Amino acid sequence: xxxxxxxxxxxxxxxxxxxxxxxxxxxxxxxxxxxxxxxxxxxxxxxxxxxxxxxxxxxxxxxxxxxxxxxxxxxxxxxxxxxxxxxxxxxxxxxxxxxxxxxxxxxxxxxxxxxxxxxxxxxxxxxxxxxxxxxxxxxxxxxxxxxxxxxxxxxxxxxxxxxxxxxxxxxxxxxxxxxxxxxxxxxxxxxxxxxxxxxxxxxxxxxxxxxxxxxxxxxxxxxxxxxxxxxxxxxxxxxxxxxxxxxxxxxxxxxxxxxxxxxxxxxxxxxxxxxxxxxxxxxxxxxxxxxxxxxxxxxxxxxxxxxxxxxxxxxxxxxxxxxxxxxxxxxxxxxxxxxxxxxxxxxxxxxxxxxxxxxxxxxxxxxxxxxxxxxxxxxxxxxxxxxxxxxxxxxxxxxxxxxxxxxxxxxxxxxxxxxxxxxxxxxxxxxxxxxxxxxxxxxxxxxxxxxxxxxxxxxxxxxxxxxxxxxxxxxxxxxxxxxxxxxxxxxxxxxxxxxxxxxxxxxxxxxxxxx
Numbered sequence: 001x002x003x004x005x006x007x008x009x010x011x012x013x014x015x016x017x018x019x020x021x022x023x024x025x026x027x028x029x030x031x032x033x034x035x036x037x038x039x040x041x042x043x044x045x046x047x048x049x050x051x052x053x054x055x056x057x058x059x060x061x062x063x064x065x066x067x068x069x070x071x072x073x074x075x076x077x078x079x080x081x082x083x084x085x086x087x088x089x090x091x092x093x094x095x096x097x098x099x100x101x102x103x104x105x106x107x108x109x110x111x112x113x114x115x116x117x118x119x120x121x122x123x124x125x126x127x128x129x130x131x132x133x134x135x136x137x138x139x140x141x142x143x144x145x146x147x148x149x150x151x152x153x154x155x156x157x158x159x160x161x162x163x164x165x166x167x168x169x170x171x172x173x174x175x176x177x178x179x180x181x182x183x184x185x186x187x188x189x190x191x192x193x194x195x196x197x198x199x200x201x202x203x204x205x206x207x208x209x210x211x212x213x214x215x216x217x218x219x220x221x222x223x224x225x226x227x228x229x230x231x232x233x234x235x236x237x238x239x240x241x242x243x244x245x246x247x248x249x250x251x252x253x254x255x256x257x258x259x260x261x262x263x264x265x266x267x268x269x270x271x272x273x274x275x276x277x278x279x280x281x282x283x284x285x286x287x288x289x290x291x292x293x294x295x296x297x298x299x300x301x302x303x304x305x306x307x308x309x310x311x312x313x314x315x316x317x318x319x320x321x322x323x324x325x326x327x328x329x330x331x332x333x334x335x336x337x338x339x340x341x342x343x344x345x346x347x348x349x350x351x352x353x354x355x356x357x358x359x360x361x362x363x364x365x366x367x368x369x370x371x372x373x374x375x376x377x378x379x380x381x382x383x384x385x386x387x388x389x390x391x392x393x394x395x396x397x398x399x400x401x402x403x404x405x406x407x408x409x410x411x412x413x414x415x416x417x418x419x420x421x422x423x424x425x426x427x428x429x430x431x432x433x434x435x436x437x438x439x440x441x442x443x444x445x446x447x448x449x450x451x452x453x454x455x456x457x458x459x460x461x462x463x464x465x466x467x468x469x470x471x472x473x474x475x476x477x478x479x480x481x482x483x484x485x486x487x488x489x490x491x492x493x494x495x496x497x498x499x500x501x502x503x504x505x506x507x508x509x510x511x512x513x514x515x
Contacts, residue, residue, distance in 0.1 A: 013056025020050030041092035087124030131157030136241025136338035136468020162238025241338020241468030271371030290409030334363035338468020345471030375466030388422035
């Protein structure tokens with residue numbers, strides 16, 4: 001037991017060291033935009049996080065490699081710790097602006113309501129968790145009022161969180177072995193591009209950076225200013241959804257920009273091995289990949305149905321506008337990108353009908369490909385559940401002595417494999433729905449009855465599927481209990497439930513609560 005905690009502490013320390021490097025890099029952005037008042041805030045944050053991480057590593061440097069249990073506990077605790085400590089820049093910068101201890105050359109701006117909300121730790125933690133989990137729900141009422149250094153920090157946390165802080169840690173440490181593999185898999189990843197896990201992680205980062213740079217060029221070509229192109233490219237490929245504008249992508253009012261964002265969100269929905277095959281020119285196997293194929297099928301079907309619902313409701317003036325909004329919003333929801341081009345709801349005021357709202361909820365629930373940057377259940381689990389259920393029913397009409405297989409893409413599963421994967425998918429679904437129900441129940445309990453139930457479900461689903469779309473409910477005026485509830489849903493959703501369940505089970509066992 002003692003060895004287990006030493007390993008967890010050591011690996012958690014390494015992850016915190018990487019986060020401290022992110023804070024140090026952000027000092028450069030503050031310097032470029034002459035926000036000198038923000039430099040001490042980032043430096044102090046880096047010192048605290050880096051010091052804590054270094055202390056943990058030095059204390060347990062000789063700890064053995066992580067096994068599956070240790071890796072899951074590390075993942076769950078690391079995502080919680082990173083989210084909490086990642087709030088320090090929000091807190092320090094907000095208080096720096098409020099107190100303003102610096103001379104005029106530091107360029108400290110006057111305080112405003114958007115920055116002021118981050119003086120409260122719960123709001124900073126919410127923003128940080130939303131960033132690192134690549135969710136995109138926000139406590140910032142008017143993002144334009146945020147300093148550029150905080151706009152950058154929000155985008156940076158999402159960009160790193162899209163791939164995962166543990167994946168980044170493995171890439172930086174570049175240590176081959178079973179410990180790196182188990183940590184990699186603890187972030188709900190199993191895809192391998194190369195036999196070596198370090199080579200796989202390195203390849204993932206090459207692809208990720210390449211797509212990000214290509215997205216910046218695409219957004220610039222579509223007419224987006226440079227600062228917006230950089231930030232939105234980072235959060236689009238991370239399928240995160242943080243924007244530097246209160247109206248998200250809708251701020252630009254340019255159809256060309258909206259259409260340009262769609263392929264980047266789709267790119268974030270495709271597994272990294274599929275991207276690797278595309279880069280190698282192996283297009284035939286990309287088409288044969290069941291997840292990639294169904295990403296495009298599901299996006300197409302969902303867009304058509306949503307467009308039909310919106311057109312039938314007569315919410316938009318032209319069919320082109322209706323189609324563009326239907327395409328953008330369904331891809332944004334299902335890719336879990338969370339960008340918006342229209343208002344879905346204004347809190348207590350209903351804008352979209354329940355049918356259109358629940359269709360987006362369904363898209364958020366399924367997500368897209370496993371091995372990408374998306375949240376949700378993942379399409380492969382949905383396909384296992386659907387095909388597995390049909391397979392189970394057909395088994396009733398088949399002789400017990402018959403040898404049965406299930407074709408899942410290019411995989412032929414025997415009975416034992418089907419039952420194992422079907423059970424795993426069913427367990428995740430049950431736990432997913434249970435956490436969703438708890439979140440919805442708590443939100444309904446603390447909110448006034450004026451909020452439509454479908455909008456409450458929408459915001460909780462958005463948090464747990466790490467999407468970031470909202471119906472006008474989520475914001476700085478939410479009660480703290482509601483904020484903590486959504487923080488929990490974002491946390492469990494990013495880790496796909498199981499590591500959190502393992503962590504909580506270990507805590508309950510330690511406290512002897514199972515009697």
